[in-house]
Amino acid sequence: MLDNLGASLKDAVKKLAGRTVIDRAAVDELVRDLQRALLSADVNVKLVMQLSQAIKQRALDEEPPKGMGAREHVLRIVYQELVHLMGTPGTVTLEPQTILMAGLQGSGKTTTTAKLARFYQRKGLRVGVICADTFRPGAYDQLKTLCDRISIPCYGDPYETDALKIVREGLPRFRKVYEVIIIDTQGRHALEDHLIEEIININEISHADHRWLVIDAALGQQASEQARRFHEAIGIDGVLVTKMDGTAKGGGALSAVAETQSGIAFIGSGETIEDLERFNPDGFISRLLGMGDLKALVERVEEAISAEDVDVNAMLKGKFTLRDMYGQLETVNRMGPLKQVMSMLPLGGMQIPDDVYDITSTKMARYKVIMDSMTPSELDDPSIIGSSRIQRIARGAGVPPEDVRELIKYYKTMQRALKGMRGMGGKFNMQRMMKKFGRTP
Ligand code: GDP
Ligand code: MG
Numbered sequence: 524m525l526d527n528l529g530a531s532l533k534d535a536v537k538k539l540a541g542r543t544v545i546d547r548a549a550v551d552e553l554v555r556d557l558q559r560a561l562l563s564a565d566v567n568v569k570l571v572m573q574l575s576q577a578i579k580q581r582a583l584d585e586e587p588p589k590g591m592g593a594r595e596h597v598l599r600i601v602y603q604e605l606v607h608l609m610g611t612p613g614t615v616t617l618e619p620q621t622i623l624m625a626g627l628q629g630s631g632k633t634t635t636t637a638k639l640a641r642f643y644q645r646k647g648l649r650v651g652v653i654c655a656d657t658f659r660p661g662a663y664d665q666l667k668t669l670c671d672r673i674s675i676p677c678y679g680d681p682y683e684t685d686a687l688k689i690v691r692e693g694l695p696r697f698r699k700v701y702e703v704i705i706i707d708t709q710g711r712h713a714l715e716d717h718l719i720e721e722i723i724n725i726n727e728i729s730h731a732d733h734r735w736l737v738i739d740a741a742l743g744q745q746a747s748e749q750a751r752r753f754h755e756a757i758g759i760d761g762v763l764v765t766k767m768d769g770t771a772k773g774g775g776a777l778s779a780v781a782e783t784q785s786g787i788a789f790i791g792s793g794e795t796i797e798d799l800e801r802f803n804p805d806g807f808i809s810r811l812l813g814m815g816d817l818k819a820l821v822e823r824v825e826e827a828i829s830a831e832d833v834d835v836n837a838m839l840k841g842k843f844t845l846r847d848m849y850g851q852l853e854t855v856n857r858m859g860p861l862k863q864v865m866s867m868l869p870l871g872g873m874q875i876p877d878d879v880y881d882i883t884s885t886k887m888a889r890y891k892v893i894m895d896s897m898t899p900s901e902l903d904d905p906s907i908i909g910s911s912r913i914q915r916i917a918r919g920a921g922v923p924p925e926d927v928r929e930l931i932k933y934y935k936t937m938q939r940a941l942k943g944m945r946g947m948g949g950k951f952n953m954q955r956m957m958k959k960f961g962r963t964p
Contacts, residue, residue: 524767524792525811528774531560532605533813536598545593550582553597565743565775570608570782577604602808609804610781613735613761613788617646619702621694623729625722625753626737628659628710631765635737635791636707637669638799639763642789643703644673651701653693654679655686655725658709666707673796676701686721690729706731714749719756726757735761735788738780743772747779754785761788764802768792843938845894845902889922890930896920905934 535556542549554575561571578600587596622639626632633656640650652670654677656662663681670677678693690706697704708725711718726734736759738746746764753759762785767773780787787802894902896919901908908916908931917924 525564525771525773527771528560528564529811529813531563532557532811535560536601536812539597540594542594545597547583550579550597553601554578557601561774561778563771565772566608566778567744567747567775567782570778574604574608577607602812605808605812606804608778608781609787609802609807610778610784611786612802612804613786615761615788615801617643617648619648620732621698621704621706621729622733622735623706623722623726623731623757624708624735624737625757625759626710627714627739627749628712630710630737630739631763631791632656632710632737633662633666633707634669634794635763635765635789635799636666636705637673637675638791638796639705639789640670640675640703641673641796642799644675648702649700650675650703650705651697652677653690653697653704653706655690655706656709657684657686657689658711662707662709669796687724687728690725694729714752719752722753723756733761734759735763736785737763737765738776740764740767740773740776740790741770743770743775744779746776747783750780750783750785754783759785761786763787763789763791763799765791768798845897845905845934848934848937849891849894889926890933893917893920893922893927893930905931 535553538556539545539549539553557578558571558575561574562568578597581600581604582597585596585600587593591599624632624636636652640652643650652666652675654663654666656666661681663677663679666679667677676697678697679689683689686709694704694706706725706729708722709718734757736750736753738749740746742749750759750762762780764773764776764780764787767790770776777787777790789799790802792798792800893916896916897908901912901916908927913924913927913931917927920927
């Protein structure tokens with residue numbers, strides 16, 4: 524998906540990473556590379572110019588956050604501005620709801636209706652689908668066949684010519700039984716008045732909670748025109764961009780839709796029923812920039828630490844003491860926000876508890892004071908710290924005992940997270956990562 528755009532963005536970023544000095548010329552070159560990449564993905568010129576301006580200005584005016592080098596500062600700005608270009612994603616809830624699907628013929632409405640039904644079904648909701656396309660021959664059979672495969676009931680009548688009648692009769696019946704009801708509608712080749720009129724009427728009688736627009740990514744920046752027209756008619760509150768797998772113009776379509784503020788809810792990237800994913804600008808841009816790449820992490824880590832700083836090997840083997848934790852937190856602080864560093868690790872969807880990220884420099888300073896009141900054996904083996912030791916440590920550090928407990932709790936959360944990472948060992952190249960750290964496992 525978006526292989527070309529991804530490759531050229533990665534190249535641009537790599538070029539910057541290879542520069543010895545990050546000066547105005549380096550930023551200019553980076554911006555030129557980004558422009559080329561985005562324009563060839565059919566992103567609108569005006570949007571590209573806005574993004575270029577923002578990157579240049581921020582790169583030169585903003586001070587890098589404490590502990591962040593100029594290179595990382597610029598990369599972070601590029602990342603943020605690209606995420607910004609993708610807009611706010613459409614809201615998707617798991618409540619009972621009726622969803623009206625709109626879009627031109629061939630955009631992928633019927634296919635996406637079935638994909639969505641699958642999405643909600645997997646979330647444990649009872650889903651029913653209504654075929655209100657009375658225009659395209661075989662529309663009901665097409666939807667029914669897709670739905671049968673996933674055991675989703677499909678209401679419709681291939682001989683009925685009045686789409687409104689189908690909705691009027693089918694909806695009350697389905698609402699009694701199903702939690703999520705998706706209405707597939709007809710599309711025409713172009714935005715004809717008749718099509719718009721019908722969708723307005725269906726919207727009125729169905730009282731749909733969501734009006735979602737299906738748009739073919741191959742439209743590129745032209746997508747904004749469609750999004751606008753449908754929005755004027757029925758108030759689109761989410762867009763599903765389909766066929767991201769088959770076009771180089773996906774970036775253009777996404778940014779054009781984002782500009783209309785309709786909010787992209789899902790993207791479709793293939794013909795099978797599973798080829799649908801929630802749209803998340805952060806994850807999407809990270810992937811395009813290759814930030815999920817271990818290599819990036821390792822290189823970044825190498826810049827920030829020497830092998831002596833952290834004994835990764837021992838940590839991953841399970842020996843993770845309070846001393847290690849402190850060293851680790853200090854190192855991570857030098858690399859940038861912990862969450863960002865962790866997001867670069869290919870953890871295969873492993874969930875890191877939010878508490879782990881919730882560590883500020885004020886907190887770290889407090890932890891340091893508390894640890895200074897601990898004995899060497901307590902630092903090496905925190906499991907020996909019982910309530911009487913907690914009282915003593917708290918007194919010594921001049922803090923309430925709750926703070927000591929909090930520190931120990933934080934330590935345990937991190938230890939668990941590391942255990943989880945160890946469990947992932949086979950999935951990403953731990954071997955290589957450790958070699959990079961200058962130690963053999
Ligand atoms: P509708 O006229 O809007 O209902 O569009 P359809 O659902 O009938 O889809 C039109 C064509 O696009 C079909 O051949 C689908 O298989 C194909 N299609 C839909 N979504 C995707 C997608 O995400 N990727 C690819 N490659 N093809 C898709
Ligand atoms: Mg259809």
